[in-house]
Structures are given as structure tokens and as C-alpha cells.
Amino acid sequence: MQPPTLQIVRPPAAPQPLLRVRDVSLAYRSAARTVRATHEVSFDVHRGDRFVLLGPSGCGKSSLLKAVAGFIAPQSGSIELDGQAVTRPGPDRIVVFQEFDQLPPWKTVLENVMFPLLATGRLARGAARERAQHWIGKVGLGGFEDAHPHTLSGGMKQRVAIARALAMQPEVLLMDEPFAALDALTRRKMQEELGRLWEELRFTLLFVTHSIEEALVVGNRILLLSPHPGRVRAELNSHQFDLHSAGSAGFQEAARRIHGLLFEADGAAPPAAQEQVYRVAI
Numbered sequence: 001m002q003p004p005t006l007q008i009v010r011p012p013a014a015p016q017p018l019l020r021v022r023d024v025s026l027a028y029r030s031a032a033r034t035v036r037a038t039h040e041v042s043f044d045v046h047r048g049d050r051f052v053l054l055g056p057s058g059c060g061k062s063s064l065l066k067a068v069a070g071f072i073a074p075q076s077g078s079i080e081l082d083g084q085a086v087t088r089p090g091p092d093r094i095v096v097f098q099e100f101d102q103l104p105p106w107k108t109v110l111e112n113v114m115f116p117l118l119a120t121g122r123l124a125r126g127a128a129r130e131r132a133q134h135w136i137g138k139v140g141l142g143g144f145e146d147a148h149p150h151t152l153s154g155g156m157k158q159r160v161a162i163a164r165a166l167a168m169q170p171e172v173l174l175m176d177e178p179f180a181a182l183d184a185l186t187r188r189k190m191q192e193e194l195g196r197l198w199e200e201l202r203f204t205l206l207f208v209t210h211s212i213e214e215a216l217v218v219g220n221r222i223l224l225l226s227p228h229p230g231r232v233r234a235e236l237n238s239h240q241f242d243l244h245s246a247g248s249a250g251f252q253e254a255a256r257r258i259h260g261l262l263f264e265a266d267g268a269a270p271p272a273a274q275e276q277v278y279r280v281a282i
């Protein structure tokens with residue numbers, strides 16, 4: 001008789017991150033010089049995370065986002081989405097930029113939101129229209145389907161960009177300072193609505209900002225980057241904060257501590273970190 005054998009009914013639960021960024025160094029090369037943008041940055045984003053890249057202007061946040069989007073390739077290190085190396089842009093990673101001119105001005109709101117669905121062959125025209133209308137409603141722009149971007153406020157344009165991105169149902173929504181050019185009240189409202197959308201849909205968000213308050217409000221995890229070239233200073237859990245806690249003593253204290261970590265830290269960065277630009281031997 002065979003001895004009883006153990007039956008494996010499911011593989012061990014491996015909490016694989018959705019997005020895995022490992023030791024990513026980014027640089028811009030031209031004939032005369034190389035500008036380093038990040039140095040060996042690593043982080044993991046899990047499904048449903050609201051992961052924030054926070055650091056001063058020029059520390060390489062946008063460059064990191066572009067690398068994740070597949071627009072630029074790392075000099076060294078690796079980026080994997082769902083176990084697959086990121087080598088080019090794809091509909092599984094959609095970016096919302098800061099600039100209001102990210103919407104083609106000759107297309108209406110409806111056409112703007114439909115466009116990627118059609119261009120990628122994701123949906124036929126009728127289904128794309130239906131899906132676009134759904135998302136336009138979700139971002140509060142029902143009734144503006146036939147408007148052209150130049151007739152919309154900055155906040156409304158950003159809503160269109162968000163609807164266009166979410167309509168594609170990307171694996172990760174990438175946002176690069178999407179609210180930075182908005183007035184303070186609109187920014188707050190947009191942060192609130194992004195939070196509301198996330199509560200409903202639980203999408204995965206990779207969000208870039210240089211605002212400590214915005215990072216605390218938007219993120220559940222925050223990666224702090226040093227000045228250029230960006231290196232990881234620290235990673236923080238921030239799920240306990242939201243817009244409602246914004247003014248509270250705990251929130252202020254967290255903001256103060258992050259400020260310290262970002263700007264008053266240690267001087268521990270090695271000399272190379274200050275060396276942003278160097279000549280390339282030819």
C-alpha cells in the first residue's frame with residue numbers, strides 16, 4: 001500500500017507585488033554630458049496601493065514615472081509589472097500628466113475619452129462610447145460630452161484625463177503631479193474625488209508629488225526621495241491620513257517629520273549624490 005501523501009491544494013500565498021522596481025538608475029545622455037536623474041531606486045507597489053513618490057523638484061520623480069510607463073529605459077536596474085519586464089509603453093499603464101494640454105483640443109470630451117479605447121482596439125465604437133460616457137459621469141462631467149477642452153476649466157480638463165485613463169482599466173494608474181497647476185480649492189476637491197473614486201474602484205495608483213500634504217492625503221505608502229539624483233530616503237505608511245485629518249495635530253506632526261527626513265536629513269548622501277552632471281569620456 002502506498003503511504004499517504006500530502007496533497008497541495010494551493011500554492012503558498014506569495015504576496016507578489018504588482019509593480020517591482022529594483023535598483024533603478026536613470027540618466028539622460030547627450031553628446032556633451034550625462035544628467036543623472038535617479039540612483040538605484042527600489043520599491044514595490046501592491047495591488048490597490050496608493051503609492052506616492054515624494055521628493056523635491058528635480059529628484060527624478062517624473063523620470064521614474066516615465067520609466068514605469070515605458071517611455072524611457074533604465075541605465076541599470078529593472079522594472080517588472082506582474083512579473084513581466086517593462087520594455088515599452090502599454091495600455092496596462094496609463095499616465096495622467098500635470099499639463100492641461102494633454103487632451104487633443106480638436107476632440108470633444110467624449111472623443112478624448114473614447115480615443116485610447118479605439119486606438120488600442122480595446123473596444124468597438126459603440127461599446128467605447130458607452131464606456132466613455134460611464135467614466136465621464138463618474139468624474140462628474142455628465143453633460144459635457146460634446147464640449148471641447150478649451151471651454152473647460154483646468155480642473156475639468158484633469159477630470160477628463162482621469163476618465164480617459166480609468167476607462168482603459170489599467171493595471172496601474174500613473175499620475176504625475178496631476179493637481180499641481182490647479183488653484184488650492186480645486187486641488188483639494190480633486191484630491192477628495194480621487195479618494196472617492198479609489199474607495200469605489202480600488203485601482204492601483206502610483207502618484208508623484210512634491211507636496212508633503214498631498215502625499216499624506218493621497219497615499220497609503222510614501223517613498224521619500226533625496227534631492228537629485230533621487231535615492232530612497234525612507235518609505236512610510238500613511239494610510240491613517242486623509243483630507244479629514246489634514247489640519248489635525250497628528251497630520252501636522254507627520255508632515256513635520258517628513259520635512260525633516262527630506263530636507264534636514266543627516267547629510268548621509270555620499271558625495272556622488274551631489275554630482276549631478278559629469279563629463280563623459282569620449
Ligand SMILES: Nc1ncnc2c1ncn2[C@@H]1O[C@H](COP(=O)(O)OP(=O)(O)O)[C@@H](O)[C@H]1O
Nearest residue numbers: 028035036037056057058059060061062063228
Ligand atoms: N529630457 C531630459 N533631458 C535631460 N535632462 C532631463 C530630462 N528630463 C529631466 N531631466 C533632468 O533629470 C533630473 C530629474 O528630473 P525629473 O525626473 O523631471 O524630476 P522631478 O520630476 O522630480 O522634478 C533633473 O535634473 C532634470 O533636469
Ligand SMILES: [Mg+2]
Nearest residue numbers: 061062063176
Ligand atoms: Mg516632475
